[in-house]
Amino acid sequence: MMKKLQRLFLISVVMCLSMPVWAVDEQQVQQTIEAAKSAFNKAVAEQGGWMSTKKLLKDAELSAAKGDQQKALELANQAKHEAELSYAQSTTQKQKWSEPAYLDQ
Amino acid sequence: MIRIINSSVAQVAQVTQKVAWYAIALAVVTMLNTAAAGPKEDLDKYQGFFKQRFPELDLAGLANGMYNFSEDKRNQYNDIMEFPPYDVAVEEGKELYTTPFKNGKHYADCFAQGGEGIAQSYPKFDKGTGKVQTLAAAINECRKNNGEAPLKYLKGNLVKIQAYMAETSRGKPINIQVPDDPRAIAAYEEGKRIYFTRRGPREFACYHCHWEASGMRIRGNELSPAVGQAANFPVYRSKWGEIGSIQRRYIGCMRNIGAVPLKEQTEAMNNLEYFHTYLSNGVPMNAPNSRF
Numbered sequence: 001m002m003k004k005l006q007r008l009f010l011i012s013v014v015m016c017l018s019m020p021v022w023a024v025d026e027q028q029v030q031q032t033i034e035a036a037k038s039a040f041n042k043a044v045a046e047q048g049g050w051m052s053t054k055k056l057l058k059d060a061e062l063s064a065a066k067g068d069q070q071k072a073l074e075l076a077n078q079a080k081h082e083a084e085l086s087y088a089q090s091t092t093q094k095q096k097w098s099e100p101a102y103l104d105q
Numbered sequence: 106m107i108r109i110i111n112s113s114v115a116q117v118a119q120v121t122q123k124v125a126w127y128a129i130a131l132a133v134v135t136m137l138n139t140a141a142a143g144p145k146e147d148l149d150k151y152q153g154f155f156k157q158r159f160p161e162l163d164l165a166g167l168a169n170g171m172y173n174f175s176e177d178k179r180n181q182y183n184d185i186m187e188f189p190p191y192d193v194a195v196e197e198g199k200e201l202y203t204t205p206f207k208n209g210k211h212y213a214d215c216f217a218q219g220g221e222g223i224a225q226s227y228p229k230f231d232k233g234t235g236k237v238q239t240l241a242a243a244i245n246e247c248r249k250n251n252g253e254a255p256l257k258y259l260k261g262n263l264v265k266i267q268a269y270m271a272e273t274s275r276g277k278p279i280n281i282q283v284p285d286d287p288r289a290i291a292a293y294e295e296g297k298r299i300y301f302t303r304r305g306p307r308e309f310a311c312y313h314c315h316w317e318a319s320g321m322r323i324r325g326n327e328l329s330p331a332v333g334q335a336a337n338f339p340v341y342r343s344k345w346g347e348i349g350s351i352q353r354r355y356i357g358c359m360r361n362i363g364a365v366p367l368k369e370q371t372e373a374m375n376n377l378e379y380f381h382t383y384l385s386n387g388v389p390m391n392a393p394n395s396r397f
Contacts, residue, residue, distance in 0.1 A: 047299070047373055049365035050306050082306075093302045100301075100312060103150055 024069040032076040033060050039083035048090025053082040144283040144293055144383065151384055154316065155332045164388045168336040170329030170396075174320050178327070182395065191268060191341035191393040194348040198269030201262055206251040212266070215247035224267070224274040225390050226281065228379045235288040237375045240267055241350060258369045259353040264339050268348055271339065271392035279336055279390060281383040292372075296380025299373060305363035311381075314358075335382040337394035348393060351378060 036057060043049040060075035155167055162173060172179040202212050202220070213219035227240035238246075244266055245255040256263035283293045303310045312331070314323065319330040338351035345353075352369045355377060359366035367374045 044365050047302075047367060048304065051360060051363050051365060052306060054365070086306075089303070089308070093304075094298070097298055097302045097310075100317065102317070103154055 024073050026064070026069055029060075029064050029069050029072045029076060032073055032080065033057065033064065036060070036076050036080035036083055039080050039087065043083050043087035043090060046087060046090040046094070048086045048093075050082060050086045053079050053086065056082065144290070147297070148383065148386055152332055152387075155319070155330050159320065159330065164333065164385075165391070166333075167330050168333030168385070168388050168391055170334060170337070171327040173329075174322075174327035178397070181397075185343075185395050189341075190343075190395050191339075191348055194265045194268045194339075194341065195272050195393065197262075198265035198267070198272075201266050202269050206248070206253055208251055210251050212244070212247055215243070215250065220270055221273040222277060224271045224392070225277040225279050228281065228375060228382060230282065230284055230286065230289040230292065230379075232284075232286065235286075236372060237289075237292045237379045239352075239370065239375050239378055240270065241352075242370060242375070258350065259356070260345070260347055260349045264348050264350050267350065268339050268393040271390060274390045275392065276389050278387050279382060279385045281379065281386055283379075283383065292376045292379055293383065295373065296376035296378070296383075299367070299377045300380055304359065307363060309362040309364075311358070331381070332384050333388050335378075335385040336388040336390050337392050337396070339392065340394050340396045342396045344397060351381075355381075 036053075040049060040053050040057065043053075056075050056079035060072045060079060063069075063075060064072035152164075155162075159167065159173075162169075166173065169179075172182050205211050217223055224240055227243065228237045229243075230236075231238045241258050241263055244263055245258075248255055256266075258264075283289050300311045314328050315331040315334070319328050321328055335351060338354070339348050340354070341348045350369075352374055355374065356366040356369065367377065
């Protein structure tokens with residue numbers, strides 16, 4: 001009886017520990033990767049985009065392929081965030097770029 | 106009495122005429138002032154910046170780029186130049202250039218002066234298309250018009266042909282024209298915007314390194330001034346182990362600052378080359394050249 005309880009306890013601990021992995025479903029990861037990719041392409045179309053985002057995207061896809069969905073999701077979110085920043089950079093620069101002020105002295 | 110009136114009428118007429126002249130003069134001056142945003146005025150301002158920063162260097166001197174700022178590197182450069190590493194590319198380029206196409210025609214048939222001594226005028230605004238044409242694109246257009254497949258842009262045979270053409274322009278001052286055509290001005294202005302645009306995660310623009318940091322060191326490299334750079338291209342780079350185009354170099358700098366580079370021979374990239382080469386107007390061509 002004691003042994004059975006112990007085993008049950010162990011199993012539930014293991015289940016709890018692996019919960020986060022189960023919590024991230026593959027579909028959500030793929031959707032985030034796609035969203036990050038399209039945000040990145042949008043930035044590149046505006047003559048922006050950062051090389052680091054390319055790497056994050058690649059790493060996210062690699063992690064997903066290896067089955068580490070948690071890691072893949074983190075990377076994809078990071079890539080999406082960066083892509084959005086770089087898009088904002090390129091669109092604001094189009095309005096706000098300027099020659100350095102010292103040229104007019 | 107009548108005579109007096111007559112003379113005062115004449116005086117009034119004279120004054121009116123004078124006033125009219127002043128008005129016209131004022132209008133002209135105002136117009137010139139508004140035009141002060143044009144490429145010509147830009148060039149005075151931009152080259153003036155480097156003249157002030159490096160009073161000891163003339164335009165040809167500026168084109169020596171990083172070798173102005175390190176005796177050690179200048180010595181290495183001089184050693185390399187005893188047997189210029191681009192010579193082979195120029196020879197191969199000449200061979201390619203003079204070999205007839207399958208239809209019997211030559212590259213020389215596509216260009217003014219048979220293509221000799223014209224490289225200093227590229228990139229060029231093309232009235233027909235309303236766009237900037239690089240020398241590389243003109244070479245490929247010539248191929249296309251003669252039924253040949255286009256060549257790759259950043260290195261290889263096309264750049265060798267460019268190297269040969271540039272060799273025939275050595276010593277000629279760069280002479281980029283921005284004609285008074287709104288499309289040419291727009292192309293120039295886009296190139297300028299791209300040049301002054303911050304890109305990459307650390308928000309670098311070309312001018313951060315090649316204007317205000319020119320002559321200073323960054324990660325073991327002395328930074329070349331923007332004016333004069335274009336006069337050296339294409340270059341044989343030791344790092345590449347071959348000859349490469351100016352757009353390949355732009356791509357390298359964009360990558361180095363963590364930005365996704367613009368694609369070669371796109372309108373944006375060509376406009377950047379247009380602006381960047383225009384900065385070197387008056388600098389004698391010294392291309393091809395050798396770089397680390």
